[in-house]
Amino acid sequence: MSIPQLLTEFVNYVDFNQRSFFISAAAIAFNPTFWNIVARKEYRDHFITRAFGSAQKGCYALAATIFSLGLVRDFLYERALRDQPSHPALEGENVTYAAYALLALGNILVISSTWQLGITGTFLGDYFGILMDKMVTGFPFNITSAPMYYGSTMSFLGSALLYGKPAGILLTLHVLIVYIIAIQFENPFTSGIYAKRERERAKAGGYEEKKEL
Numbered sequence: 001m002s003i004p005q006l007l008t009e010f011v012n013y014v015d016f017n018q019r020s021f022f023i024s025a026a027a028i029a030f031n032p033t034f035w036n037i038v039a040r041k042e043y044r045d046h047f048i049t050r051a052f053g054s055a056q057k058g059c060y061a062l063a064a065t066i067f068s069l070g071l072v073r074d075f076l077y078e079r080a081l082r083d084q085p086s087h088p089a090l091e092g093e094n095v096t097y098a099a100y101a102l103l104a105l106g107n108i109l110v111i112s113s114t115w116q117l118g119i120t121g122t123f124l125g126d127y128f129g130i131l132m133d134k135m136v137t138g139f140p141f142n143i144t145s146a147p148m149y150y151g152s153t154m155s156f157l158g159s160a161l162l163y164g165k166p167a168g169i170l171l172t173l174h175v176l177i178v179y180i181i182a183i184q185f186e187n188p189f190t191s192g193i194y195a196k197r198e199r200e201r202a203k204a205g206g207y208e209e210k211k212e213l
């Protein structure tokens, strides 16, 4: 069976009459939309920093919020999968092994990147003015530039395969598209934040040189 045939076959096993499917899709799209809107507002007028009294505390509060939204999203995804039919082709042992491998690898990517970046580095600290000293290049960043996003996508696919649900594969494609859009939107902005710091550092360095003269 070719891949387009396989996809058509799988889509026939997606029950679009289940509201939970669309609620899950909405939650998946909501999260990155929410954190990008909130973080950019924080960057512009520091409303979270002012509410919590410090950038550090504000960033931790946002981190807790994003983390909780992630739990809600995962819960809604599992609930959506439960309402969906399984496909016999996804019930074999090999599919189960692939599912566990994806879940393990996905979690390794997410956990190791959080370990490397720390809480503020993971959860939009840059927008609060909490910048990393230098770019992290060690594992998992030597494998992918967005381990958090690709790791999360792998976990979604792992769950879809574990439960044998084509609807989960479709929702995983949705996750991937949402994250690719998020990356396109976020990367130029954070690069801009760091470029600004480099310019300021260069300027400060220039003054020091003059002082030494």
Ligand SMILES: *[C@@H]1O[C@H](CO)[C@@H](O)[C@H](O)[C@H]1NC(C)=O
Residues within 6 Å of the ligand: 138, 139, 142, 143
């Ligand atoms: C990435 O870094 C890890 C740990 O340092 C290393 O084991 C691995 O081989 C590296 N991978 C690539 C593709 O460079």
